[in-house]
Amino acid sequence: MIEVVLIGGGHAHVEVLRSAAMKPIEGVRLTVVARDTVTPYSGMLPGYIAGIYSYAEAHIDLRPLCARAGARLIHASAAGLDADRYRVLFNDRPPMSFDHASIDTGSTPVVAGIEGADAFSIGVKPVDLFLDHWERIEADQAARSTPYSLAVIGGGAGGVEVCLGLFHRLTDARRKQGNDNGAVTATLISDSEALLPRHNNGVRQRMDRALSHAGVTVLKNHRAAKISRTHVTCDNGAEIAADLAVTVTGAAAATWLKGTGLALDADGFIAVDACLRSTSHPAVMAAGDIAAFQPEPLIKNGVYAVRQGPKLATNIRRLADGLEPEAFRPQGRTMALISTGERHAIGSWGPLAFQGDWVWRWKDRIDRTWMAKYQALPAMKADDTPMRCGGCGAKVPSAVLGRALKRLDIGSRAEVLIGLDAPDDAAAIQPAPGEAVVQTVDQFPTFVDDPYAFGRIAAVHALSDLHAMAVRPVAALALAGLLPGSATMMEDDLVQMLSGALSILNAEGCALVGGHTSETERASLGFAVTGFSRPDALVHKAGLRPGDALILTKPLGTGTLFAAEMCGAAPSVWIEMALAGMQRSNGPAARVLVDHDVSAMTDVTGFGLAGHLLEMLQASGVGARLQSGTLPIYPGATDLLAQGIASTLHPGNVAALEGMIDAQHHNPLLFDPQTAGGLLAGVARDQSTACLEALQNGGDPAARIIGEVTEAAEPAIEIVD
Secondary structure, three states, rough: OOOEEEEEOHHHHHHHHHHHHHOOOOOEEEEEEEEEOOEEHHHHHHHHOOOOOOOOOEEEEHHHHHHOOOOEEEEEEEEEEEOOOEEEEOOOOOOOEEEEEEOOOOEEEEOOOOOOOOOOEOOOOHHHHHHHHHHHHHHHHHHHOOOOEEEEEEEOHHHHHHHHHHHHHHHHHHHHHHOOOOOEEEEEOOOHHHHHHOHHHHHHHHHHHHHHHHEEEEEOOOEEEEEOOEEEEEEOOOOOOOOOEOOOOEOOOOOHHHHOOOOOOOOOOOOOOOOOEEEEOOOOEEEEHHHEEEOOOOOOOHHHHHHHHHHHHHHHHHHOOOOOOOOOOOOEEEEEEEEEOOOOOOEEEEEEEEEHHHHHHHHHHHHHHHHHHHOOOOOOOOOOOOOOHHHHOOOOOOOHHHHHHOOOOOOOOOEEEEEEOOOOOOOEOOOOOOOOHHHHEEEOOOOOOOOOHHHHHHHHHHHHHHHOOEEEEEEEEEEEEEOOHHHHHHHHHHHHHHHHHHHHHOOOEEEEEEEEEEEOOOOEEEEEEEEEEEEOOOOOOOOOOOEEEEEEEOOOOOOHHHHHHOOOOOOOHHHHHHHHHHHOOOOOOOOOHHHOOOEEEEEEEOHHHHHHHHHHHHOOOOEEEEEEOOOOOOHHHHHHHOOOOOOOOHHHHHHHOOOOOOOOOHHHHHHOOOOOEEEEEEEHHHHHHHHHHHHHHHHOOOOOOEEEEEEEOOOOEEEOO
């Protein structure tokens, strides 16, 4: 098994994933490292800007694509590459090892010679970062009581498309809002004598007429020298009003490439051979804008990235089979279809030029057909794997474990007498006189691709039992199950999981003192956690008082969301919001609740909110009234349950509460099993408002008062709208 890491979610890499989804790549574990889990398609960017395409139509969601491809998705920004040691580097997590890597992260506009460009302009690339500014741009211009000025710097195809698209969208938005406080003006600034210098005269003339017809002012032979908050100043002294300045200039390489050890061309891009391999480090490949194709110069546009994708996929398969890679042969002449802001386009093919609404319809059909390949893929059946040894024969090799432990940032505590700094057959910890020893254990198989994030979630989940009892975590023993693989692969997986866990444990002052590892058919992680507390300071499930406000600190919905994620039915934006909540420790919330006279507390996990609430009610001899409309819910969870997508534990949770809950108005999310869920607590009514405010200001903005404790009743839980 070889590890192939795809850095970036560019056009070439999504084709590798599609290929793997259609036919698994035997002998390869694919891992995608992406700053964003939703990747824009550059061909549809002008149409999206102009308001023709929706966000979903113009973007590829990497998460379901990776799921179908059997690839891991690591939502993180690569900060560098150590090509000599075969490692991807990050700023906030351990390095990731690879046997082969491919880089497809695009480029950024060249703005080095323009003063103030970084502070006062927006680059159209990376496209995803440009789109992040879009809501602010629209809100800003809509609020203006004066004319709004747009300046686009760059006279190539990208510049004219972005200029016309933005101009159309901003003008149309003002018209629809009835904003008559001044028009939108647009200026296109080019340092060349003619626009579209790579295209024929017929195309240039047609574009000149299109810009003139739209009302765009075109300044040729004007080189932007300075950008301020309100103007663009050119080297000839001309000043152009610019409430919004957008740079669509030539492509620049990422600065982190300089520290990789890879051979670069004169402009700082990765020099690759005919097979798209680094000329200095053949184990590293590159495609798209970031690659400098050495056999012949290629224009930096999406066309070549799209065409390089199939060859990259083929060569990864050949690597796994021990075969030599095949050469990429770029097309000698490419067709360009340039949109003009509305449903109209200009076409270019060598010396030919053509335009019309029909050209746009042609472009639209091409773009939609390409996108459909990555948005509707069949689920693939996993292959059987050979049986591995069980018992102690399934332990991870000691050399792997030893190397992994040396790479970890393991904290310590005074209470730890024997830990991993001087390991023995067992760990030893000593409580202070009069303190009780409180212990808990939790373990579950992975449900996310990212081992670092999984480690964080597993630690949050395990610690929550102690937080729910207001216990100070002191020490943890890890129980880790690793997929069989090469020594390097297993070491890397263990380091990633435990590093993620340690980022939570160390922050809570909990020392990792030992553990056990084994080979398993599915990666898993858990912790046996020990904490200390004065007996009289323990918070129990029992103790709820009639009149107490019931507070829930985190949203509901992780069960249905990750059931949907497993079958590729959940958009990345929903999953990312749930993952963020699941990686947030309940420690701070527990301390806030204790400070506000908490009467009873538990953490909401596998039995769902209703199941864990019922445990508290039965232990306290009381009832509860819940306000259904106040429940905090993760985005998408309600929709998914309505579609019938639920966790396998959901029906069991429903059955367990039969007759114990008012079923007339119940919300299905009451039974949704939670992983690393929030705390459910009773707080005196006169303290509840202050407590809620402290929770929301302290890192739990979704915390809500969801009901109140009542006298004992049948059924135990009443639900009102």
